[in-house]
Amino acid sequence: MQKILYTNSVSEAIRRLVDEIKPSSVHIITDTNVQACVLPRLGLDYPVIAVMPGDENKNLDSLSKIWDGLIGQGATRKSLAINIGGGVVTDMGGFAAATFKRGIRFINVPTTLLSAVDAAVGGKTGINFEGYKNEIGAFAPADAVVISTNLFSTLPSDELLSGYAEMLKHGLLSSAADYADLLSFDILDADLDRLLPLLEKSVKVKEAIVEEDPHEKGIRRALNLGHTAGHAFESLAIRKGSPIPHGHAVAFGMLVEMILSHTNEGFPSAELYRYASYLKNQGYGTPAITCDDYPALIELMRHDKKNDSPDHINFTLLGQPGDIRIDRTATEDQIRAALDIFRDLME
Amino acid sequence: MQKILYTNSVSEAIRRLVDEIKPSSVHIITDTNVQACVLPRLGLDYPVIAVMPGDENKNLDSLSKIWDGLIGQGATRKSLAINIGGGVVTDMGGFAAATFKRGIRFINVPTTLLSAVDAAVGGKTGINFEGYKNEIGAFAPADAVVISTNLFSTLPSDELLSGYAEMLKHGLLSSAADYADLLSFDILDADLDRLLPLLEKSVKVKEAIVEEDPHEKGIRRALNLGHTAGHAFESLAIRKGSPIPHGHAVAFGMLVEMILSHTNEGFPSAELYRYASYLKNQGYGTPAITCDDYPALIELMRHDKKNDSPDHINFTLLGQPGDIRIDRTATEDQIRAALDIFRDLME
Numbered sequence: 001m002q003k004i005l006y007t008n009s010v011s012e013a014i015r016r017l018v019d020e021i022k023p024s025s026v027h028i029i030t031d032t033n034v035q036a037c038v039l040p041r042l043g044l045d046y047p048v049i050a051v052m053p054g055d056e057n058k059n060l061d062s063l064s065k066i067w068d069g070l071i072g073q074g075a076t077r078k079s080l081a082i083n084i085g086g087g088v089v090t091d092m093g094g095f096a097a098a099t100f101k102r103g104i105r106f107i108n109v110p111t112t113l114l115s116a117v118d119a120a121v122g123g124k125t126g127i128n129f130e131g132y133k134n135e136i137g138a139f140a141p142a143d144a145v146v147i148s149t150n151l152f153s154t155l156p157s158d159e160l161l162s163g164y165a166e167m168l169k170h171g172l173l174s175s176a177a178d179y180a181d182l183l184s185f186d187i188l189d190a191d192l193d194r195l196l197p198l199l200e201k202s203v204k205v206k207e208a209i210v211e212e213d214p215h216e217k218g219i220r221r222a223l224n225l226g227h228t229a230g231h232a233f234e235s236l237a238i239r240k241g242s243p244i245p246h247g248h249a250v251a252f253g254m255l256v257e258m259i260l261s262h263t264n265e266g267f268p269s270a271e272l273y274r275y276a277s278y279l280k281n282q283g284y285g286t287p288a289i290t291c292d293d294y295p296a297l298i299e300l301m302r303h304d305k306k307n308d309s310p311d312h313i314n315f316t317l318l319g320q321p322g323d324i325r326i327d328r329t330a331t332e333d334q335i336r337a338a339l340d341i342f343r344d345l346m347e
Numbered sequence: 348m349q350k351i352l353y354t355n356s357v358s359e360a361i362r363r364l365v366d367e368i369k370p371s372s373v374h375i376i377t378d379t380n381v382q383a384c385v386l387p388r389l390g391l392d393y394p395v396i397a398v399m400p401g402d403e404n405k406n407l408d409s410l411s412k413i414w415d416g417l418i419g420q421g422a423t424r425k426s427l428a429i430n431i432g433g434g435v436v437t438d439m440g441g442f443a444a445a446t447f448k449r450g451i452r453f454i455n456v457p458t459t460l461l462s463a464v465d466a467a468v469g470g471k472t473g474i475n476f477e478g479y480k481n482e483i484g485a486f487a488p489a490d491a492v493v494i495s496t497n498l499f500s501t502l503p504s505d506e507l508l509s510g511y512a513e514m515l516k517h518g519l520l521s522s523a524a525d526y527a528d529l530l531s532f533d534i535l536d537a538d539l540d541r542l543l544p545l546l547e548k549s550v551k552v553k554e555a556i557v558e559e560d561p562h563e564k565g566i567r568r569a570l571n572l573g574h575t576a577g578h579a580f581e582s583l584a585i586r587k588g589s590p591i592p593h594g595h596a597v598a599f600g601m602l603v604e605m606i607l608s609h610t611n612e613g614f615p616s617a618e619l620y621r622y623a624s625y626l627k628n629q630g631y632g633t634p635a636i637t638c639d640d641y642p643a644l645i646e647l648m649r650h651d652k653k654n655d656s657p658d659h660i661n662f663t664l665l666g667q668p669g670d671i672r673i674d675r676t677a678t679e680d681q682i683r684a685a686l687d688i689f690r691d692l693m694e
Contacts, residue, residue: 060407060411064407067476067477067482067483068477071476071477071479071482098485099446099473099483099484099485100482100483101482101483101484102471102472102473102481102484102485102486103485103486103562124449125449126446126449129414129418130414130415130418132418134449135414135418135447135448136414136446136447136448137446137448137449138445138446138449138450138485139449139450215450
């Protein structure tokens with residue numbers, strides 16, 4: 001299992017890990033934004049490999065540049081990579097490390113709430129390929145993940161909201177009490193020190209699920225809650241030329257899937273109203289969709305990587321918070337009806 | 348552990364495996380030579396992805412073409428790849444499968460003796476990158492390996508000799524008796540049906556070592572016997588514009604390392620003479636080196652991926668056949684002396 005350190009002293013934690021691991025050399029993998037804005041604060045004295053930021057650069061070209069950088073900096077099989085950045089950096093840096101000389105060790109240091117609670121933990125690494133998200137990759141756990149809310153102090157509100165949506169997901173998967181705690185915390189008006197224990201609890205939900213099923217043969221699919229509909233919202237927004245943050249799409253997707261959970265699995269209707277109000281009050285906005293978008297959304301859900309066949313659409317649903325039902329399907333009619341209710345609730 | 352099937356009915360074995368695995372689709376990965384010469388004999392009715400043959404095409408371009416082919420043929424996470432070919436195909440096809448959608452299942456069907464006894468078994472996959480051999484890759488065991496000596500019936504003598512060198516290596520690692528059996532078998536004048544049990548025994552030697560240490564942290568380095576000097580011979584021959592087969596280079600490398608084993612570990616001198624005569628009688632030829640080549644050879648040994656630091660050169664040596672000594676080093680003077688003796692013995 002990955003070692004996860006929750007700390008307010010990132011540099012010290014990294015130096016201690018390097019002392020423990022005793023690598024033949026250390027290489028920081030990051031993007032040019034983090035290189036300019038975060039690395040100077042950390043004061044680490046290791047060579048840096050910086051790729052261009054953004055999901056559009058999470059590709060084979062950037063990956064080759066990382067491999068090149070490792071070769072140029074003289075990395076051996078006993079070297080250590082430290083991925084410092086958001087999900088793009090930890091996914092791609094992790095995959096570069098997992099495949100360089102058939103695998104060197106690596107540490108993830110997430111610089112966004114979203115990557116701390118999601119991408120940096122759990123061993124999924126990879127790149128996009130030919131327009132498909134995370135099409136090429138490997139399951140490769142980091143040797144350690146260093147999580148510090150200090151790194152989030154300069155994040156814009158939308159970044160915090162986006163990451164917090166994945167925390168809400170973990171709360172919904174965990175229990176009614178954990179979920180309620182999260183709904184009563186205001187991430188936009190928060191002391192980041194108070195966020196750390198909530199974040200730790202949230203990451204532990206993911207860890208427990210990943211430990212049980214690292215290669216997503218079964219229960220790990222629980223973590224897809226909100227993502228079948230969410231990915232469709234996210235892709236549609238990109239097509240329309242007005243992208244929305246990943247977490248916002250997942251937040252909306254969770255409402256759609258709560259509605260399906262209500263109609264198909266008896267999920268309590270009161271929770272639908274409570275969650276929809278939360279989203280509106282907290283400032284997630286609302287996706288600008290009409291019934292004309294339904295065919296595109298359903299088509300996107302149908303082509304989700306999580307489906308084993310194009311004949312049905314796979315969802316993770318809930319009986320209630322903490323009561324997980326994986327491998328559920330819904331008909332097109334049910335999805336249309338859920339989207340109708342979704343639009344009503346978000347009005 | 349990988350399932351290894353020794354059979355004279357390749358197609359039947361493949362069909363049975365497909366029935367067992369029940370993949371959502373099946374994709375043959377091969378090279379254009381095997382596609383033209385071997386596939387028609389097998390009569391399998393699956394879509395084919397064929398790359399250009401040869402180690403010079405074991406690169407990122409060919410790998411991308413395989414990923415493209417899998418996408419184009421509609422492969423899902425439950426698909427099965429069947430790699431049919433020599434080491435280039437099984438290494439690269441295995442790596443493509445190990446990283447497509449974070450890993451799909453694959454079967455190896457080696458069409459050369461060398462790949463049957465070496466590349467196809469043991470879970471090492473990868474590609475060359477920027478002139479470095481197998482620089483990018485992963486440890487990913489095949490679901491099954493189908494080994495049939497029938498596929499070797501059209502191989503030229505040099506191909507058989509090259510593969511047989513790796514069998515001799517396994518014999519040396521196993522026991523004096525196994526090694527003696529191999530020396531008394533004439534691979535060039537052999538009934539391939541008689542080869543099958545010897546091959547099975549040889550593969551089991553590798554399997555046992557790999558099972559003990561899949562990620563080469565320790566005893567798996569035993570399999571590098573002959574390869575520190577062997578890779579240097581192989582690379583030097585390429586530089587000089589007259590490449591020699593991999594197994595021939597390993598066969599010569601084993602003699603150099605037997606000499607080092609003799610001087611440093613008490614390996615019996617009688618074995619040196621017996622092995623050198625065997626090489627000459629069996630037709631392995633002799634590498635055209637002089638003492639002017641020593642600096643280049645030593646430099647190549649120094650840059651071998653198996654070294655953790657450039658300060659020493661790592662060898663696997665033997666006390667006697669079956670008595671393995673990993674993580675041994677030799678000085679430059681010792682290596683020069685061994686190369687002198689090597690040239691005398693091979694004259």
